[in-house]
Amino acid sequence: MSLVELKNLKKEFGTIAALNDLSLDIPEGSLYGLLGPNGAGKTTTLRILSTLIEPDAGSVMIAGLDAIKHPREVRKQIGYVAQEVSIDKILTGKELLHFQGDLYHINSELRDKRIAELIKRLDMSEWIDRRAGTYSGGMKRRLDLACGLLHQPKLLVLDEPTVGLDIESRSTIWQLLEELRFQGTTILLSSHYLEEVESLADQMAIIDNGRVIAEGAPEYLKQQLGGDRVTLRVREFSNELESGKVKDLLANVEGVRQIVVNRAQGFSLNLVVDNELVIQRLQTHLNKAEIPIFAISQSRPSLDDVYLQATGRTLMDAELALVGKRDKKQESKSSMR
Amino acid sequence: MTTTRSRYSSDEVEEKLFSEISQETLALTRRLFLQLIRRPSTLIAGILQPIIWLVLFGALFSKAPESLLPGGISYGRFLGAGVIVFTAFSGALNAGLPIMFDREFGFLNRLLVAPLRSRSSIVFASFIYITTLSLLQSFAIMLMAFALGFGWPGINGLFLVLTTLLLLVFAVTALSLGLAFALPGHIELLAVIFIANLPLLFASTALAPISFMPVWLGWLAALNPLTFAIEPIRAAYGGHLDLRIGLLHAPYGEVNGYQCLVFLMLLTIGLFLLIRPMLNRKLA
Numbered sequence: 001m002s003l004v005e006l007k008n009l010k011k012e013f014g015t016i017a018a019l020n021d022l023s024l025d026i027p028e029g030s031l032y033g034l035l036g037p038n039g040a041g042k043t044t045t046l047r048i049l050s051t052l053i054e055p056d057a058g059s060v061m062i063a064g065l066d067a068i069k070h071p072r073e074v075r076k077q078i079g080y081v082a083q084e085v086s087i088d089k090i091l092t093g094k095e096l097l098h099f100q101g102d103l104y105h106i107n108s109e110l111r112d113k114r115i116a117e118l119i120k121r122l123d124m125s126e127w128i129d130r131r132a133g134t135y136s137g138g139m140k141r142r143l144d145l146a147c148g149l150l151h152q153p154k155l156l157v158l159d160e161p162t163v164g165l166d167i168e169s170r171s172t173i174w175q176l177l178e179e180l181r182f183q184g185t186t187i188l189l190s191s192h193y194l195e196e197v198e199s200l201a202d203q204m205a206i207i208d209n210g211r212v213i214a215e216g217a218p219e220y221l222k223q224q225l226g227g228d229r230v231t232l233r234v235r236e237f238s239n240e241l242e243s244g245k246v247k248d249l250l251a252n253v254e255g256v257r258q259i260v261v262n263r264a265q266g267f268s269l270n271l272v273v274d275n276e277l278v279i280q281r282l283q284t285h286l287n288k289a290e291i292p293i294f295a296i297s298q299s300r301p302s303l304d305d306v307y308l309q310a311t312g313r314t315l316m317d318a319e320l321a322l323v324g325k326r327d328k329k330q331e332s333k334s335s336m337r
Numbered sequence: 338m339t340t341t342r343s344r345y346s347s348d349e350v351e352e353k354l355f356s357e358i359s360q361e362t363l364a365l366t367r368r369l370f371l372q373l374i375r376r377p378s379t380l381i382a383g384i385l386q387p388i389i390w391l392v393l394f395g396a397l398f399s400k401a402p403e404s405l406l407p408g409g410i411s412y413g414r415f416l417g418a419g420v421i422v423f424t425a426f427s428g429a430l431n432a433g434l435p436i437m438f439d440r441e442f443g444f445l446n447r448l449l450v451a452p453l454r455s456r457s458s459i460v461f462a463s464f465i466y467i468t469t470l471s472l473l474q475s476f477a478i479m480l481m482a483f484a485l486g487f488g489w490p491g492i493n494g495l496f497l498v499l500t501t502l503l504l505l506v507f508a509v510t511a512l513s514l515g516l517a518f519a520l521p522g523h524i525e526l527l528a529v530i531f532i533a534n535l536p537l538l539f540a541s542t543a544l545a546p547i548s549f550m551p552v553w554l555g556w557l558a559a560l561n562p563l564t565f566a567i568e569p570i571r572a573a574y575g576g577h578l579d580l581r582i583g584l585l586h587a588p589y590g591e592v593n594g595y596q597c598l599v600f601l602m603l604l605t606i607g608l609f610l611l612i613r614p615m616l617n618r619k620l621a
Contacts, residue, residue, distance in 0.1 A: 050450050075452035086443035090372045102364030103451035105357045131375075147447070 003028040003155055003186045004049060009058035011044055011210075018044040019055065020210040026155075026188055026203070031181045033201030033218075034190040035307070037318035041210040042190035043083060046159050049188075050080040063154055076104070079148035083159040085140045089133030093124060093143045096132060097150060104151040111150070118146040123172065138169025145173065149180075156180065158189040162196060174200060194303045194315060206310055208318070213310040218303060225301040225309055227257060230271040230279055233294040234286075243267040249289055253281055264316065357454040365448075365462035369435060373470070379431070380470065384477045387424040391416065391482060394544065407546055408575060413487040417479075418571035419543025422563055424478050425502045426537070428471035429509035430530050432463055433517030437526050440517070449620075456620040464510055471506045472499070487574075494573035497580075504601040505566040508608050515612030518619040542567050547586055559587035562604055565597040 004026035011019040019041050026032045034042050047053045049060055051071040060067040067074040088096060094115065101111035119125050122142045127135065132143065141161070148156060161177075162170040177200060181187055191197050197204055198218055206214040214221055234246055243261045247269060250256060255278035260270045273279070279298050286293055307315050373380060391413075398412040406415050436459070439445040448459060479498075483489045490498055513530075520526050538544070540554060541563035547555045558564050568584040572594060577584075580594030592600075 052446060052449055072452045075450060078450065080450040082443060082446055084443050086447050088368065088372075088444060090375050091368065095371065099364050099368055100447075100451075102360050103448065103453060105360055105452075105454070 001028050002026060003063055004188065005059075005061040006045070006049065007059045007061075009045070009048060009055045009060070011041075011048065011053070011055050018210055019048075022058075022207070022211050024205055024212055024215075026186065028186055029181070029184055030203045031177065031187045031201050032189070033197035033204040034188065034207055035192065035194070035197045035204055035303070035315075036190075036207035037192055037315060040207045040318075042192075042207055043159055044210075045207070046080070046157050046188070046190060050078055050157055051075055052080075076151070077154045079151065079153035079156045081144050081148040081156070081158045081161060083163070085137075085144045087132045087135070087140050087143060090131060092131050093128040093135070093139075093146075094119075096143065097128075097146060100147045100150050106151060114150055114152070115146075118149060122146050122176065136166075137164060138166050138172075141165060141169060142172065145176070154186060156185055156187045158187070160191060161189055162191075162193070192315065194307075198303050206307055208311050214306060218306075221306045222301045222303065225305055227272045227274060227301065228276060228278075229299045229301055229305060230273055230282070230296065231262075231265075231299075232269040232271065232282070232296050233266070234291055235294050236266065238267040240267055243269060246286075246291060249291070250282060250285060253278070253285055255281065264314075354454060358458060361451075361453050362458040362461045362465075365458055366465050369462060369466040372435070373466075380474070383424070383428055383470070383474045386427075387420045387474070387478045388481050390423070391420050391478065391485065391487075394420075395485065395487070407548070410575065411487075413482075413485060414574060415546075415571070416544065417482040417487040418567050418574055419538075419541070420482070421475050421478050421498070421570060422502070422505065422541075422566045423538050423543055425471045425475045425506050426509055426563060426566075427530075427534055428474050429467055429506045430513050430533060432467040432510040433513035433515075433526055434523065435466075436463060436514060436517040437520075437523045441522060457616075459620065460514060460616060463514055464507070467510045468503065468506050472502065475502055490570075490573040491576070493578055494576070497573040497578060498570050501566050501569045501598065501601065504598065504605055505562070508562065508601065508605040511605065511608040511612050515608070515615055518612075518615055537561060537563055542571075542585070547588075552588065555588050559585065559589065559592075562601065565592075565600045565604075568592070569594050569597050 002025045004024070006022060006024040009019045009022040010017075022041065022045060024045070034045065036042050044053070048055050049062060049067065051067055051074055054068055062074045063077050065073050065077075088099075091099065097115045097118070098111065101108075101115070106114070119128050122145065124139070124142055124146065127139060128143075132140065135143065145158075145161070148158075156177075158177075162173055165173070174196075177187055177189070181202075189196075189200070202217060204216070204218050204221070205212045216224075232246075234242065240261070240263075247259045247261060250269075250271070251259060255274040256271055257274065258272040262268050262270050271282075273282075276298060279296065283293070283296070304315055307318075311318065394416055395413040398416075401412050403409050403411065406412065436445070439448070449456075453459075479489070513526075516526055516529060520529070540557040541561045542558055543563060547558055550558060564585065569580070572578070572580075572582070572584050580598070583591035583593050584597060585592040
């Protein structure tokens with residue numbers, strides 16, 4: 001059963017379309033990863049389903065409730081942990097948790113019990129009575145997560161939960177998320193870290209330009225791509241001319257499906273091949289033409305390959321392309337309410 | 338959810354509604370007061386500034402001939418009412434700042450994703466906080482004025498002072514909260530506060546009666562909401578508690594105490610109606 005059903009969502013900020021007909025089904029009990037570069041529409045999607053903003057068109061059903069018609073009922077079901085940590089510097093962590101408990105109308109006995117549990121679980125006892133202004137990024141993020149969990153939501157929504165965090169805080173959070181899923185909480189997280197989605201999510205969607213371009217279990221998406229990946233370097237740092245020549249030479253080898261020159265990796269060649277036998281044929285061809293081999297390696301398709309296949313560019317390239325392309329004025333408008 | 342809701346009778350639902358609204362309003366208000374107690378500089382500056390006005394301005398005109406002012410009162414006595422009103426006014430004008438900072442730091446989103454029974458709780462909390470703060474500051478100024486020998490309104494007069502100040506504080510708080518949602522950021526809100534503050538003070542009867550002013554300034558002062566709050570308080574300090582007596586000799590005619598209070602009431606209602614659609618839109 002789906003806990004979240006988003007259908008044909010559209011949202012524009014000024015003239016910029018953030019979501020173009022985005023649809024998404026999130027099964028109950030899953031840990032769902034939303035992968036995409038910055039600006040793909042991840043945050044907008046999460047803000048819509050957390051009832052912070054309304055879509056221009058489309059429907060949002062959460063736990064069988066229409067989030068646009070009954071936002072208050074839906075808010076009770078959701079714990080939302082925003083990307084930018086919003087913590088009152090003047091309050092202590094515990095005071096913020098009390099405050100949060102009152103906003104969700106939890107009675108004081110239950111509230112204090114849950115706060116004590118969360119302090120223990122997220123290992124916050126040492127600093128929870130200090131003012132939040134003194135906290136590190138990891139502490140703030142853990143406190144923010146505790147706030148989102150205090151009312152025991154059915155659905156936990158996390159926007160880039162570990163961006164810019166130290167390794168220890170990151171693994172604490174990852175571990176907690178796995179435990180929560182085990183206990184039956186549905187978790188939706190957005191990320192532009194392949195690694196995070198790969199190691200946590202059992203279901204995922206790739207979002208690009210405000211729409212879903214691939215959807216399913218990470219393993220399934222990788223298997224669907226088929227073929228193996230070969231990375232070939234004729235020298236540690238090659239040049240465009242040389243790589244181009246090698247590309248032409250290998251293009252007609254039996255079992256080679258596709259060759260891309262990877263500029264970002266010192267003009268190495270990325271090949272998609274039918275199976276592991278092709279790599280020997282490649283070596284034979286190179287030997288015959290007296291071309292040296294600095295490195296040749298083979299791997300199964302990765303999530304990055306899934307992304308590449310779906311969008312025609314790597315996630316890294318997509319991130320780079322976005323730098324300097326953003327409209328500052330629109331951003332400040334849409335970031336504030 | 339609908340299934341749980343149907344279990345409650347309508348009385349229980351109402352009781353729950355009330356207890357939930359008070360729980361969230363109390364939490365929001367407590368936060369504002371905790372901020373004030375841990376960062377008391379606003380409170381201290383808010384009390385010090387009018388005391389400085391009172392001492393410096395009072396001294397500046399202390400040698401003015403007694404017959405100069407209407408009713409033959411000393412300048413200190415005359416000034417007291419103006420400074421009390423100005424204190425309450427500038428305190429209330431800052432009401433929007435905490436909300437503006439919550440907007441900018443994303444803390445408001447924390448409130449907006451929570452299932453608040455009514456988002457008016459956010460506005461209620463601001464009103465409770467600012468009203469308490471303004472009255473506290475005004476009371477401190479009244480004590481200071483008393484210590485400087487500028488008089489004390491007495492019990493009945495105090496009631497008139499309180500009523501007048503509450504009306505003014507409600508109106509200005511509504512205005513400031515409206516601005517906190519309408520303006521893009523705190524820089525703009527601060528700019529409006531700076532621009533509004535002193536000119537409104539000078540173009541009122543806080544520092545001098547209308548009879549001292551050139552005609553155009555007299556008109557401005559006679560239309561200035563601060564004047565309508567200053568005159569009843571000045572009357573209370575003078576022991577004139579009959580509100581039917583004309584208090585303000587405006588270019589357009591005589592204004593009595595009742596009319597002053599009715600004007601303030603209308604202003605409050607008008608500003609509430611003005612900001613309501615905006616709050617509904619931003620907090621819907």
